[in-house]
Amino acid sequence: MVMAFFRRFLSKLTSSMPQTNGRIYLDAPIKPISINRDQHGVVYIFAETRTDLFFGQGFVHAQDRLWQMELNRRAAHGTLSELFGKRTLHTDRLARTLGFSRLAKTTVSLLSTQAQTDLQAYTDGVNTFINSRSKRPFELYLLNHTPTPWQIIDSVAYGRLQMWALTTGASSELIYVQLRSAVGEEKAKEWGIIYPPENLITLPYASDLIQRLRLDKMLNGGDAGTPFLGKGSSHGRGSNGWVVGKALTNSNQPLLANDMHLPMSIPSTWHLQHLQSDDGFKAAGFTQPGLPYIMIGHNEHIAWGATMAYTDGEDLFIEQFDAKRPFDYKVKNEWKPAQQFRELIKIRGQKPHLETVMQTHHGPIVSGSLIERSNPHKIALASVALTPELTMDGFGKLNEAKNWFDFQTAVSRIQAPSLNLLYADRNGNIGAALTGKQPIRPKGRDGTMPNEGWHGKHDWQGLVPIEQMPFQLNPPNSKIISANHKIVPDTYPVYLGKMWRNGYRAKRIAELLADDTAVSPQKCRQIQLDDFSIPAQKICSYLIDLKPKSPLAQSCLRHLHAWDFRMSTRSIEATIFQIFISHLMQEVARSVPAPLQMSLFGLGPHENLQPVNDFQGQFLTILLNMLENPESKWLKSTQKNRILEVCLEKTAVSLEANFGKNPEDWRWGKHHQITLKHPLGIVKPLSNLLNIGPIPISGDGYTVHQTSMHPHTVQNFDFQNNAISVSTRMIADLSDWNQFEVIHASGQSGHWQSPHYADLVALWKNGRFIKMPWEKSAIKSKMIDSLLLLPQKQIIK
Numbered sequence: 001m002v003m004a005f006f007r008r009f010l011s012k013l014t015s016s017m018p019q020t021n022g023r024i025y026l027d028a029p030i031k032p033i034s035i036n037r038d039q040h041g042v043v044y045i046f047a048e049t050r051t052d053l054f055f056g057q058g059f060v061h062a063q064d065r066l067w068q069m070e071l072n073r074r075a076a077h078g079t080l081s082e083l084f085g086k087r088t089l090h091t092d093r094l095a096r097t098l099g100f101s102r103l104a105k106t107t108v109s110l111l112s113t114q115a116q117t118d119l120q121a122y123t124d125g126v127n128t129f130i131n132s133r134s135k136r137p138f139e140l141y142l143l144n145h146t147p148t149p150w151q152i153i154d155s156v157a158y159g160r161l162q163m164w165a166l167t168t169g170a171s172s173e174l175i176y177v178q179l180r181s182a183v184g185e186e187k188a189k190e191w192g193i194i195y196p197p198e199n200l201i202t203l204p205y206a207s208d209l210i211q212r213l214r215l216d217k218m219l220n221g222g223d224a225g226t227p228f229l230g231k232g233s234s235h236g237r238g239s240n241g242w243v244v245g246k247a248l249t250n251s252n253q254p255l256l257a258n259d260m261h262l263p264m265s266i267p268s269t270w271h272l273q274h275l276q277s278d279d280g281f282k283a284a285g286f287t288q289p290g291l292p293y294i295m296i297g298h299n300e301h302i303a304w305g306a307t308m309a310y311t312d313g314e315d316l317f318i319e320q321f322d323a324k325r326p327f328d329y330k331v332k333n334e335w336k337p338a339q340q341f342r343e344l345i346k347i348r349g350q351k352p353h354l355e356t357v358m359q360t361h362h363g364p365i366v367s368g369s370l371i372e373r374s375n376p377h378k379i380a381l382a383s384v385a386l387t388p389e390l391t392m393d394g395f396g397k398l399n400e401a402k403n404w405f406d407f408q409t410a411v412s413r414i415q416a417p418s419l420n421l422l423y424a425d426r427n428g429n430i431g432a433a434l435t436g437k438q439p440i441r442p443k444g445r446d447g448t449m450p451n452e453g454w455h456g457k458h459d460w461q462g463l464v465p466i467e468q469m470p471f472q473l474n475p476p477n478s479k480i481i482s483a484n485h486k487i488v489p490d491t492y493p494v495y496l497g498k499m500w501r502n503g504y505r506a507k508r509i510a511e512l513l514a515d516d517t518a519v520s521p522q523k524c525r526q527i528q529l530d531d532f533s534i535p536a537q538k539i540c541s542y543l544i545d546l547k548p549k550s551p552l553a554q555s556c557l558r559h560l561h562a563w564d565f566r567m568s569t570r571s572i573e574a575t576i577f578q579i580f581i582s583h584l585m586q587e588v589a590r591s592v593p594a595p596l597q598m599s600l601f602g603l604g605p606h607e608n609l610q611p612v613n614d615f616q617g618q619f620l621t622i623l624l625n626m627l628e629n630p631e632s633k634w635l636k637s638t639q640k641n642r643i644l645e646v647c648l649e650k651t652a653v654s655l656e657a658n659f660g661k662n663p664e665d666w667r668w669g670k671h672h673q674i675t676l677k678h679p680l681g682i683v684k685p686l687s688n689l690l691n692i693g694p695i696p697i698s699g700d701g702y703t704v705h706q707t708s709m710h711p712h713t714v715q716n717f718d719f720q721n722n723a724i725s726v727s728t729r730m731i732a733d734l735s736d737w738n739q740f741e742v743i744h745a746s747g748q749s750g751h752w753q754s755p756h757y758a759d760l761v762a763l764w765k766n767g768r769f770i771k772m773p774w775e776k777s778a779i780k781s782k783m784i785d786s787l788l789l790l791p792q793k794q795i796i797k
Contacts, residue, residue: 016134016135016136016137016138016141016751017751017753017754018063018064018134018751019134019787020035020037020063020785020787021785021786021787022787022788023787023788023789023790024132024787024788024789024790025790025791025792025793026128026132026789026790026791026792027128027131027791027792028055028124028128028791029791030052030055030789030790030791031047031048031049031052031791032047032048032788032789032790033045033046033047033052033053033055033056033059033788033789034046034047034786034787034788034789035056035059035060035786035787035788035789036779036783036785036786036787037748037783037784037785037786038770038782038783038784039782039784040747040748040756040759040760040770041064041747041748041749041754041755041756041759042272042273042274042748042770042772043060043064043271043272043273043274043748044273044274044276044779044783045057045060045273045274045275045276046276046277046776047276047277047278048277048278048279049277049278049279050118050121050277050279050280050281051117051118051121052121052277053121053275053276053277053281054118054119054121054122054125054292055121055122055124055125055128056125056789057122057125057273057275057287057292058121058122058123058124058125058126058127058128058129058150058292059125059126059128059129059789060125060273061125061126061271061287061289061290062125062126062129062130062150063129063134064271064289064748064749064750064751065267065271065289065749065750066129066130066136066137066140066147066750067137067139067140067267067750068267068289068290068750069126069150069289069290070140070145070147071679072158072161072289072290073150073154073157073158073290075091075095075158075161076095076100076101076104076154076157076158076160076161077095077100077101077154077157078091078092078093078094078095078096078100078101078343078345079092079345079346080092081345081346081347081348081353082346082347082348083143083145083348084348085347085348085349085350086347086350089345089347089353092345093345093353093355095161096341096343096345096355096357097355097357097364097365097366098164098364098381098386099341099357099359099364099386100157100158100160100161100164101153101157102341103157103160103386103387103388104153104156104157104159104160105153106388107156107160107388107389107390107392108152108153108156110388110389110390111390111392111393112390112393112396114393114396115390115392115393115396116152118292118293118396119152119155119156119292119392120152121292122155122292123150123151123152123154123155126150127149127150130147130149130150131149137750137751138751138752139679139680142680154290155290155291155292155392156392158290158291159291159391159392160385162288162417163385163389163391163416163417164383164385164386164417165237165417166237166308166385166416166417166418166419167313167314167383167384167385167416167417167418167436168310168311168312168313168314168418168497168499168614169311169312169313169314169315169383169447169497169499169614170314170315170316170381170383171604171613171614172193172448172499172613172614172615173315173316173447173448173449173450174316174450175596175599175600175613175614175615176188176192176448176449177449177450178596178599179191179592179596179600182591182592182593182596183591183592186633187633187634190622190625190626190629190632190633190634191600191622191634192448192498192622193498193499193500193614193615193618193621193622194498194621194622194625195485195486195498195500195502195503196502196503196504196621196624198507199485199486199502199503199504199506199507200481200485200486200503200506200507200510201485201486201487201488201489237260237261237262237263237308237724238260238261238307238308238483238484238501238617238706238724239258239259239260239261239305239306239307239308239482239483239484240257240258240259240261240307240482240483240505240509240528240704240706241256241257241258241259241305241306241307241420241422241481241482241483242256242257242422242479242480242481242482242509242513242524242527243255243256243257243305243422243423243424243430243431243432243479243480244430244478244479244513244519245428245430245474245478245479246428246478247478248478248479248513248518248519249518249519249520249733249735250518250520251733251734251735251736252428252735253426253428253733253734253735254303254424254425254428254429254430254734255424255519255520255521255524255731255732255733255734256303256304256305256422256423256424256430256730256731256732256734257305257524257527257528257729257730257731257732258296258305258306258307258422258728258729258730259528259706259726259728259729259730260296260306260307260726260727260728261706261724261725261726261727262724262725262727263723263724263725264674264676264677264721264724264725264727264745265676265677265678265679266676266677266678266681266690266691266692266745266746266747266757266758267678267746267747267749267750267757268727268744268745268746268747268760269288269727269744270286270287270288270295270727270728270744271286271287271288271289271748272285272286272287272742272744272748272772273285273287273294274772274774274779275294276776281399281400282299282300283297283298283299283399283400284297284298284299284737284740284772284774285297285298285730285740285742285772286728286730286742286744289750291392292392292396293392293395293396293398293399294395294399295395296728296730297730297732297740297742298732298734298737298740299399299400299401300402300737301401301402301403301425301426302401302402302403302406302407302423302424302425302426303423303424303425303732303734304398304401304407304421304422304423304424305421305422305730305732306419306420306421306422307419307420307422307482307483307484308417308418308419308420308484309417309418309419309420309434309435309436309484309487309496310418310484310497310499310500310501311418311434311436311438311487311496311497311499312447312496312497312498312499313383313384313385313416313417313418313436313437313438313439313497314381314382314383314384314385314447315362315382315439315441315447315450315451315458315460316379316380316381316382316450316451317360317362317363317379317380317382317450317451317452317453317458318377318378318379318380318450318451318452318453318454319338319360319362319365319377319378319379319380319453319454320376320377320452320453320454321338321376321377321378322335322376323376326376327340327358329360329378329454330454331361331454331456332454332455332456336361338358338359338360338365339358339359339360340356340357340358340359341356341357341359342354342355342356342357343355343356343357358378359380360380360453362380362381362382362453362459363380363381363382363383363386364380364381364386365378365379365380366379366380366381367379379450380453382439382460384415384416384418384436384437384438384439384463385416385417387416387437389415389416389437390413390414390415391413391414391415391416391417393413394410394411394412394413394414394415394435395410395414397409397410397413398410398411398414398421403425403427403429404423404425404429404431404473407421407423407431407433408433408471411433411434411435411466411471412466414435414436415435415436415437416435416436416437417435417436418434418435418436418437418438419434419435419436420432420433420434420435420482420487421433421434421435422480422482424732424734425734426734429473429474430473430474430475430478430479430480431471431472431473431474431480432471432472432480432482433469433470433471433472434469434470434471434487437463437464438463438464438469438494438496439460439462439463439464440460440461440462440463440464441458441460441461441495442457442458442459442461445458446495446497446498447497447498448498464494468493468494469494470487470488470492470494470496479513481506481509481510481513482506483501483503483505483506483509483704484500484501484505485500485501485502485503485505485506486500486503487500499614501617501618502535502617502618502620502621502702504533504534504535504621504702505702505703505704505706507534508530508532508534508703508704509527509530509704512526512527512530513527521731521733521739521741524731525731525767525769527704528704528705528726528729528767529698529704529705529767530703530704530705531566531567531568531698531699531700531703531704531705532564532565532566532567532703532704533565533566533567533700533702533703534565534702535620535621535624535702536563536565536567536577536620536702537565538624539577539581539620539623539624539627540560540561540563540565540577542627542640542644543557543560543561543644543648544561545641546641546644546645546648547645548645548648548649548652549645549649550649550652552652552653552655552656553645553648553649553651553652555652556576556580556648556651556652556655557648559572559573559576560573560576560577560580563577566698567668567672567698567699567700567703567705568668568669568698569667569668569669569672569696569697569698570667570668570669571667571668572663572666572667572668574668574672574700575655575659575666575667575668575670575671575672575719576651576655576666578668578672578700578714578719579651579654579655579658579717580647580648580651581619581620581623581714582654582714582715582717583647583650583651583654584623584643584644584647585597585601585619585711585714585715586715587643587646587647588623588626588634588635588643589601598711598712599613599615600615600619601615601619601711601712601714601715602615602616602617602618602619602710602711603710603711603712604616612710612723612724616701616708616711616723616724617701617702617708619711620702627640654717658717659671668696668698668719669696669697669698670696671717671719672696672697672698672700672707672709672719672720672721673693673694673695673696673697673720673721674693674694674695674697674707674720674721674722674725675691675692675693675694675695675720675722676691676692676693676745676746676758676761677690677691678690678691678752689752690752692746692758692761694720695761695765697721697725697765701723701724705726706724706725706726707721707724707725707726708721708723708724708725709721709722709723710722710723725745726745726764727744727745728742728743728744729741729742729743729744729764729767729769730742730743731769737774737775738771738773738774738775738778739771740771740772740773740774741769741770741771741772742769742770742771742772743760743763743764743768743769743770744760744764745760745761745764745765746758746760746761746764747759747760747761748760
């Protein structure tokens with residue numbers, strides 16, 4: 001019976017495939033729009049006007065990714081439970097609490113006329129496809145769901161979700177408080193996120209009552225077993241990027257390289273497009289279904305890339321509520337009513353859930369019921385990403401920028417999230433600038449601990465003016481490297497936080513760029529795939545004097561002594577090292593309660609919207625600080641070698657017990673693999689059809705080739721690349737736009753039966769690229785499919 005049903009839905013697949021050749025007559029006031037696709041399904045859209053161009057972009061996104069767009073807007077609006085039932089209720093509650101829909105309504109009215117016009121044209125394109133005779137994607141068929149018309153607010157709400165996902169700072173505050181309570185303040189400080197002083201800089205030129213509060217379930221787990229929803233929009237991102245000046249290349253023009261790191265899924269977060277209108281709009285690169293514009297790429301004059309800046313744009317405030325009037329909270333010497341929003345969440349197959357959202361002047365309340373009724377306090381989240389902003393304006397202006405001044409103008413409009421945007425232009429200039437609002441905190445407050453909110457002493461004192469945010473143009477060494485590491489030195493007059501990634505990727509990129517050879521696209525390709533681990537090299541230096549007792553532990557140690565510190569798929573040593581680190585993690589954190597251990601290793605509080613926290617990717621840096629510190633409270637100098645030897649002995653036992661006695665079975669690629677999962681791929685037999693993988697993959701969370709793992713799986717010796725991986729690669733040689741190199745995983749189409757569902761996976765895995773030509777003649781020679789959108793012929797009365 002199950003297989004009979006399966007065969008029936010398979011018969012529906014071909015009918016949902018979009019038309020990509022010929023002509024389609026549409027009931028829309030458009031002029032002809034030409035939609036062309038190459039052998040990989042990369043889309044080139046040509047239109048007479050900018051309005052028709054964005055109409056075409058919306059139509060194409062809906063053709064290829066309507067299911068993904070439906071999922072993303074529901075994640076933003078908090079309506080997933082209408083499709084998936086109670087399992088996504090916590091995710092919906094969080095989206096309603098943070099208020100992406102409410103923010104979107106405010107944001108739309110603030111946008112420029114041009115941005116609103118572009119959004120409307122994009123929306124019209126999406127809806128024209130939805131209203132056409134095309135069949136629903138099979139995922140919607142399976143769920144018996146027909147999408148309602150797309151609205152401008154859907155794009156803006158999804159953008160708001162993305163902005164929050166890229167904003168950091170709050171998740172570490174509660175962890176610090178809990179750690180201090182568990183081990184004491186002095187010991188807790190040693191586990192802090194401390195940037196290694198020898199590593200690069202991107203741009204060189206609370207109270208005890210918090211212990212009695214807990215976060216709501218919506219921010220504390222929940223959705224176990226939920227479909228793989230919204231992972232492309234979740235916390236836990238990063239990127240590598242570098243731009244080098246013409247003095248360092250053979251082409252006499254700058255070169256910009258960028259690879260962005262995300263939780264991975266299928267379909268891909270990204271969709272490659274070339275957009276061109278006769279009235280002057282022309283840009284190419286990576287788009288996101290649900291949003292207009294090119295997110296990362298180039299136009300005729302400039303190229304731009306992006307890395308996550310990891311500035312601290314969030315704080316937690318402890319609010320004091322009146323025990324008798326539960327919606328009134330204290331602001332200095334008076335009581336004020338909190339804003340209330342009644343959110344009705346529909347649940348498939350069950351009664352609706354009514355969520356009462358409260359919001360203070362600091363932000364939405366994210367704590368649950370009080371542990372002690374006599375303690376009338378709740379936690380509010382203050383985030384720069386939860387304030388009205390003009391980011392959509394900024395990306396529109398970025399697409400049209402002709403020079404550094406235009407670029408800075410666009411940066412000033414991208415008020416969230418905080419990104420380090422890399423820049424190069426065809427006049428030979430290179431630069432970088434920081435986007436996003438940044439709070440001005442009172443003197444003495446660094447945003448690492450929750451603040452009492454009722455007396456106002458810790459309130460933000462405004463936002464840093466854009467002219468004080470860091471940027472750099474044409475540095476003396478003709479290169480800028482950005483890999484989520486520290487942006488400015490401590491002497492910089494504006495405080496940006498302490499959330500930086502550790503800087504080892506940036507250091508390795510700098511080493512590889514520092515040799516005497518000119519920087520070329522080929523060299524950039526090699527750097528993007530580099531799997532050398534600097535922290536592994538440093539940690540292994542502490543193993544030289546060890547004297548393990550068992551023959552197998554001695555053999556493991558010999559392997560590590562001879563290791564080249566590359567996390568290649570063929571490496572036996574990489575697996576030995578990771579198992580050793582797994583045991584060392586548990587040994588070092590033995591005195592910490594188990595749930596808090598996972599937080600310290602980077603496990604986030606919410607499976608879908610925040611799967612990792614600010615500590616993700618920090619453990620080896622923290623461990624090195626402990627190893628180097630003779631006064632360490634966690635690894636006392638008299639015990640270090642003994643602990644390391646114990647962990648090495650445990651490593652030997654675990655190797656044989658989990659991976660067998662044959663060292664050939666220990667190779668990293670046998671255990672470090674990636675599976676691109678479809679949202680419905682958790683259910684058999686759909687998993688066999690829709691998921692791609694597992695695929696052996698090199699690297700780890702500390703290599704330039706970023707392929708990190710969730711900490712809770714690492715402790716069970718499951719080293720799947722299930723946290724963050726390289727979602728895109730891009731190389732822009734400004735001497736020739738026709739040589740623009742791009743790749744993303746997995747494919748352009750979201751339709752399972754399309755040849756472009758996963759045809760980019762092999763190229764992406766092997767570090768290969770496709771080229772997006774720029775000139776019309778070069779584009780024409782590559783096109784496989786050509787579709788013309790035309791208005792319906794008018795009947796002359």
